[in-house]
Amino acid sequence: xxxxxxxxxxxxxxxxxxxxxxxxxxxxxxxxxxxxxxxxxxxxxxxxxxxxxxxxxxxxxxxxxxxxxxxxxxxxxxxxxxxxxxxxxxxxxxxxxxxxxxxxxxxx
Amino acid sequence: xxxxxxxxxxxxxxxxxxxxxxxxxxxxxxxxxxxxxxxxxxxxxxxxxxxxxxxxxxxxxxxxxxxxxxxxxxxxxxxxxxxxxxxxxxxxxxxxxxxxxxxxxxxxxxxxxxxxxxxxxxxxxxxxxxxxxxxxxxxxxxxxxxxxxxxxxxxxxxxxxxxxxxxxxxxxxxxxxxxxxxxxxxxxxxxxxxxxxxxxxxxxxxxxxxxxxxxxxxxxxxxxxxxxxxxxxxxxxxxxxxxxxxxxxxxxxxxxxxxxxxxxxxxxxxxxxxxxxxxxxxxxxxxxxxxxxxxxxxxxxxxxxxxxxxxxxxxxxxxxxxxxxxxxxxxxxxxxxxxxxxxxxxxxxxxxxxxxxxxxxxxxxxxxxxxxxxxxxxxxxxxxxxxxxxx
Numbered sequence: 001x002x003x004x005x006x007x008x009x010x011x012x013x014x015x016x017x018x019x020x021x022x023x024x025x026x027x028x029x030x031x032x033x034x035x036x037x038x039x040x041x042x043x044x045x046x047x048x049x050x051x052x053x054x055x056x057x058x059x060x061x062x063x064x065x066x067x068x069x070x071x072x073x074x075x076x077x078x079x080x081x082x083x084x085x086x087x088x089x090x091x092x093x094x095x096x097x098x099x100x101x102x103x104x105x106x107x108x
Numbered sequence: 109x110x111x112x113x114x115x116x117x118x119x120x121x122x123x124x125x126x127x128x129x130x131x132x133x134x135x136x137x138x139x140x141x142x143x144x145x146x147x148x149x150x151x152x153x154x155x156x157x158x159x160x161x162x163x164x165x166x167x168x169x170x171x172x173x174x175x176x177x178x179x180x181x182x183x184x185x186x187x188x189x190x191x192x193x194x195x196x197x198x199x200x201x202x203x204x205x206x207x208x209x210x211x212x213x214x215x216x217x218x219x220x221x222x223x224x225x226x227x228x229x230x231x232x233x234x235x236x237x238x239x240x241x242x243x244x245x246x247x248x249x250x251x252x253x254x255x256x257x258x259x260x261x262x263x264x265x266x267x268x269x270x271x272x273x274x275x276x277x278x279x280x281x282x283x284x285x286x287x288x289x290x291x292x293x294x295x296x297x298x299x300x301x302x303x304x305x306x307x308x309x310x311x312x313x314x315x316x317x318x319x320x321x322x323x324x325x326x327x328x329x330x331x332x333x334x335x336x337x338x339x340x341x342x343x344x345x346x347x348x349x350x351x352x353x354x355x356x357x358x359x360x361x362x363x364x365x366x367x368x369x370x371x372x373x374x375x376x377x378x379x380x381x382x383x384x385x386x387x388x389x390x391x392x393x394x395x396x397x398x399x400x401x402x403x404x405x406x407x408x409x410x411x412x413x414x415x416x417x418x419x420x421x422x423x424x425x426x427x428x429x430x431x432x433x434x435x436x437x438x439x440x441x442x443x444x445x446x447x448x449x450x451x452x453x454x455x456x457x458x459x460x461x462x463x464x465x466x467x468x469x470x471x472x473x474x475x476x477x478x479x480x481x482x483x484x485x486x487x488x489x490x491x492x493x494x495x496x497x498x499x
Contacts, residue, residue, distance in 0.1 A: 023492065024484035040480045041165055047487055048158040049175045052151045052182060056143065056195070059178030066162060067172040094202075 001028035001081075004104075008083060011099050013091025018042055018084040027081055038073075042084025046075045063097045078104050109136040112216050116192075119208045121200030123180075127216070128152035128191050130160065135190060155184055156191060157483075165480040174202065185209060187217055263289060265351045266308040270377055272325055278316050279373045283356065283387065284309035287378035288401050294458070295404035298397070307352045311379050313369050314357045318342065327353060363495040364390040364435050371424075375417050381409050382424035389425075389439045392495045399449050402442065406465045407458050411472075420465075422472055430476045433485035434494035443470040 001019050008017040009030040016031040020039035029035040049064040064075040072087040074097045085100060087093050113125045117138055124139030132153030139148070155173070162170045173184040181196040183205065192213060196205065266282045267290075273280040281287075286308055288295050312318055319329060319342075327344035334342045344353040358369035366386055374380045379387075388394075388402040405420065412419025429436040446466050454462050478486070485494075 023488040024481065036481070037165065040484050041162065043484045044161055044165075044480050045158065047484070048154050048161075052154050052175065053177045053180075055147050055151050055154070056180065056182070058180035058182070062176045062178065064176070065174040066170045067174075068162075068168040068170050071168075 004028065004078070004083075005030050007103060008085060008100055011085075011096055011103075013088050013096050014100075015086040015088045017086075019078065019081050020084060021081050022047060031086070038084055038086065041073060042075045042082045045073070045084075046077060046082035049075070050077075063101065065093050065097065067093075074100070076100055076104060109216065109219070110138060112212050112219070113138040115212050116194060116205075116209055119200075119205050121197045122194055122205065123197060124195045126152070126193050128156060128193065130156055130189050130191070132156040139195065151182075152191070152193065155182075155193060159184070159186060159191065161480050161483055164477065183209070185213055187213060187220065190216075190220060192216065260289075261349060262286065262306055262308050262351050265346070265349060265353075266290075266310070267377065269308070269310065269322065269325060269353065273318065273321050276321050278318060278321060279313060280316075280318060280321075280355070281311045281372050281375065282308065282378045283311045283360070283368070283384070285401065287384050288388075288404060290378055291381060291384065292401075292404035292408045294407045295401055298400050298404075306350055307354060309354050309356065311360075311368050311372050312355050312357050313372050314339065318355055322353060360387060361496070362387075362390060362498045363392045364432075364438060365496075366390060380417070380421060380424070381405060381419070382421040385420055386425060386428065386439070389442050390435070390495075391442070392438055394442060394445070396453075399446060399453070402446060403450065403454060403462060406446070406469075407454065407462045410461075411465055411469060420469075422469060425469065426472055426476045429473045431479045431482055433478075433482045436473060436478075436482065437490075437494050440470055440473055443467075443473075 005017045005019050005028040008014060016029070016038070018029040018031055018035055018039045019027040020043045021027055022043060024040050024043040026035045026039040029039070031038055045064050045066060046061070050061045053059065053061050061077050063077075066073050070089050072093040074085045074087060074093050076083040076085070076097065083100065083104065085096060087096055109127050113127065113136060116122055116125045124137075124143070126137035126139055126148060127135040129135060132149065134145070134148060134152060137148060159170050159173065169186060171186050175182040175184075176198065179198060181198055181200055183194040183196060183202065185192040185194070192209070194205065194209065263286055266286050270280050270282060282290060285300060322329070322344045326348065327346050330343040330345065340357055342355040345351070356368070358367065360366045360368060366383065368379060368383055371380055371383050378384065385402070385405045388398060388405065391398050394402065410419050411422045413423055414421050425439065429439050443466050447463060447470075450459060450462055450466070
């Protein structure tokens with residue numbers, strides 16, 4: 001788990017990565033701030049996005065992204081956990097999400 | 109709003125769109141017929157709650173949310189008091205969508221401003237506002253130290269230690285059953301448990317040396333226990349009076365962990381009433397005696413806010429229960445049990461006040477906005493144990 005977080009954090013433009021179980025327990029992280037808080041955001045967003053997708057029959061959640069002014073957070077669904085990626089200012093969330101997805105596919 | 113939604117639906121890859129208020133209620137929809145209103149309401153409520161939850165967690169407004177699924181995509185734009193939700197195909201060109209959508213959003217915002225939507229809630233938050241706290245206690249039954257003389261030996265010992273500590277500029281406060289006896293007349297005539305009869309429990313902040321104070325009063329430390337656990341707890345005994353003293357540093361860990369380090373100095377002799385109440389409310393396996401203790405706090409003291417030493421600071425209870433689902437679950441469960449237990453046990457003259465305070469506290473906890481951490485844990489619910497099993 002720690003290794004996955006470290007590899008994801010090395011993607012260009014990623015400020016930090018957190019792996020969190022669906023109940024909000026932080027499994028691994030590379031964050032300097034409050035991993036519990038970022039983990040809660042990832043688990044909360046991941047769970048809500050899954051619920052909305054199920055209600056509308058949109059299939060499996062691939063990723064969720066939120067934007068707050070110039071800050072972005074990307075949440076991806078991993079194997080039995082959510083991955084939260086803090087995106088650095090100016091970086092492309094779409095590009096990062098795509099690279100992280102490719103890595104997670106390989107990690108499954 | 110329909111014409112704006114249709115304009116957005118004209119973008120290649122958009123299959124429908126709808127507009128909802130911040131409470132999740134629908135304003136207008138232009139969507140494929142296969143989606144029922146019930147489904148849309150469920151989705152809009154989920155997304156509205158998510159945006160509000162994220163705003164509370166990050167202290168920042170989430171301007172946009174983009175959710176990608178295997179067979180579709182949801183793009184949510186936050187218009188302030190309303191949300192625009194766009195349903196798209198999975199491979200939509202989001203940049204192209206944004207070119208149109210951002211223009212339409214501006215027009216929508218102007219139109220919404222002119223029309224006065226949103227109602228019915230007319231509020232920017234879908235969460236209930238913080239309940240108003242009573243500013244004055246209605247009936248204050250007890251002075252700070254309520255027990256009349258002669259005090260039992262251990263309570264007098266507790267007061268002596270607190271006084272001696274004050275003289276040494278060390279903050280020690282009585283907690284546990286002894287504190288309830290000092291603050292709540294309703295529990296004064298109830299027998300103590302045998303294991304509590306000779307014990308004084310005191311709260312302290314870490315880093316404060318209490319050994320010298322207790323030694324000066326004739327107490328001897330339990331050197332083995334204090335060496336092993338001294339950073340969290342210390343034990344002393346008086347060889348003549350046979351009073352045992354237990355010091356808790358910064359927290360009390362039982363079914364739940366109660367942080368008390370920053371609360372120790374707030375009242376003169378004991379921990380604040382809110383913390384005494386919480387230390388009773390955290391008991392997942394409360395029995396008859398525990399309910400009496402819990403009830404005594406609510407019988408003898410009204411709900412109030414910070415800075416009212418003779419009232420229970422409801423903000424303390426709300427802050428804990430709004431952030432920690434486990435605490436919230438146990439506290440509300442015990443308040444509900446109290447409401448069932450009260451009519452059978454509490455004297456008729458005291459019952460209305462007790463019931464009113466208990467129900468009010470329960471209602472305040474239910475209505476208070478909850479943290480993201482709380483909401484995340486709530487999704488797991490009772491499937492996972494929400495409390496620790498005390499030693």
